[in-house]
Amino acid sequence: MRSDYATGSETVPFTGSCQRILDEDIPSDINMPPFNRSAVDGYACNKIDIYNTLEIVEVIAAGKVPLLNVGKGQCSKIMTGAIVPDRCDIVFMIEDSEILTGGKIRFTGTDPKINITYKGEDVKIGDIVLRKGKLIQPQDIALLASVGHTEVRVKKKPIVAIISTGDELIHPSEVPGISQIRNSNAYQLCAQVERAGGEGVDWGIAPDNEQFIYEVIEKAINNSDLIIITGGVSMGDFDFVPAVLQKLGVKLLFDKVNVQPGKPTTFGIHSKVPVFGLPGNPVSSFIQFEMLVRPLINKMMGNQWNAKEYILPMAVDYKRKSSDRLGLIPVFINEEREVIPVEFHGSAHIAALSYTEGIIALVPGKSSLLKGEIVHVRQI
Numbered sequence: 001m002r003s004d005y006a007t008g009s010e011t012v013p014f015t016g017s018c019q020r021i022l023d024e025d026i027p028s029d030i031n032m033p034p035f036n037r038s039a040v041d042g043y044a045c046n047k048i049d050i051y052n053t054l055e056i057v058e059v060i061a062a063g064k065v066p067l068l069n070v071g072k073g074q075c076s077k078i079m080t081g082a083i084v085p086d087r088c089d090i091v092f093m094i095e096d097s098e099i100l101t102g103g104k105i106r107f108t109g110t111d112p113k114i115n116i117t118y119k120g121e122d123v124k125i126g127d128i129v130l131r132k133g134k135l136i137q138p139q140d141i142a143l144l145a146s147v148g149h150t151e152v153r154v155k156k157k158p159i160v161a162i163i164s165t166g167d168e169l170i171h172p173s174e175v176p177g178i179s180q181i182r183n184s185n186a187y188q189l190c191a192q193v194e195r196a197g198g199e200g201v202d203w204g205i206a207p208d209n210e211q212f213i214y215e216v217i218e219k220a221i222n223n224s225d226l227i228i229i230t231g232g233v234s235m236g237d238f239d240f241v242p243a244v245l246q247k248l249g250v251k252l253l254f255d256k257v258n259v260q261p262g263k264p265t266t267f268g269i270h271s272k273v274p275v276f277g278l279p280g281n282p283v284s285s286f287i288q289f290e291m292l293v294r295p296l297i298n299k300m301m302g303n304q305w306n307a308k309e310y311i312l313p314m315a316v317d318y319k320r321k322s323s324d325r326l327g328l329i330p331v332f333i334n335e336e337r338e339v340i341p342v343e344f345h346g347s348a349h350i351a352a353l354s355y356t357e358g359i360i361a362l363v364p365g366k367s368s369l370l371k372g373e374i375v376h377v378r379q380i
Helices: 139-146 185-196 210-221 241-247 283-302 349-357
Strands: 011-014 044-045 054-060 074-078 090-093 097-100 104-107 128-130 150-153 159-165 199-206 228-231 249-255 266-269 274-278 309-313 326-333 338-342 358-362 374-379
Touching: 044 054, 054 249, 090 266, 128 139, 159 185, 159 210, 185 228, 185 283, 199 210, 210 228, 210 241, 228 283, 241 249, 241 266, 241 274, 274 283, 283 349, 283 358, 326 349, 338 358
Parallel strands: 054 074, 159 199, 159 228, 228 274
Antiparallel strands: 011 150, 044 074, 044 090, 054 104, 097 104, 249 266, 266 274, 309 374, 326 338, 326 358, 358 374
16 A cells, blocks of 8 residues: 555544554553562561461551561561562462461461562563554553553544445435435445544435536545545446546556455545445445455554454355355354354345354355355454
């Protein structure tokens, strides 16, 4: 991908950085732990004294500093997370102790563990705890807080223009007439863009009018980082998108792919933005987004994202009608970790997607799968 399609960076509060792509290395400004810390509730002493009767000199709570030295025949009662006194090299658990008269204690266990987490054992000052390019997760927020990194430089979200084309489309709030359908693609794609880490912007419905489509795409080129156009990319009399893209200076790299569903998928590059033309059928556009657009969005943000794959057996036999193209089959996984193809009536069968957990691929020429046959499931 050309480097000038990469998004820039911005600084955000660490509390708002979850699911963003980190654009800097994060060093620690402290040792973790910052002191020798007790890993248990117990008694801190010197190992050579552990089988002796011990005098308790003080109780050390978490957050408190030890006040007394621990000498020969002595110990300090200590809580989990508290500072271990300097002369102590072991903490035995309360469960392995017996309280004696006179405020004394003795170890009753058989295999004493050290139970001390040493200063800097987890992280040392200057260690890189998070690296540039990482997708920030909730557990990383805790780490950022721990090292005092309250402002974080992250990759900007690519602004993705979603343009729906077709005279037959109406808003979801409207009741369709005999030749109309509700526009579902735009909302599905905006949600997919958000899940991929971008910001989807619905540019509305463009009628099948070449000049209108030209003007909408021209504006989107100047106000977006990536453009997705649905519909108008096949071979019909009113499918103007490929010709309009070329007029606007978009170099088309391909205008079809040998897959099912999603054959009339188009991709081109403009000096300002990459452009996808996806089929108008919602299943086709959904699958082609997952296969082609989502990886690009992540790469624009510097995230080398790859979909998770599972290697699992088929739960049933499967056969497809045509095998001349790469088949992308929506599937779900049952409780036995077996793969079952979703009942799927074609690229307009949008209800099939709601229970889809992944996609399997059948190479051209392969028309069937047998029960028990191993397949690769691409998670969606």
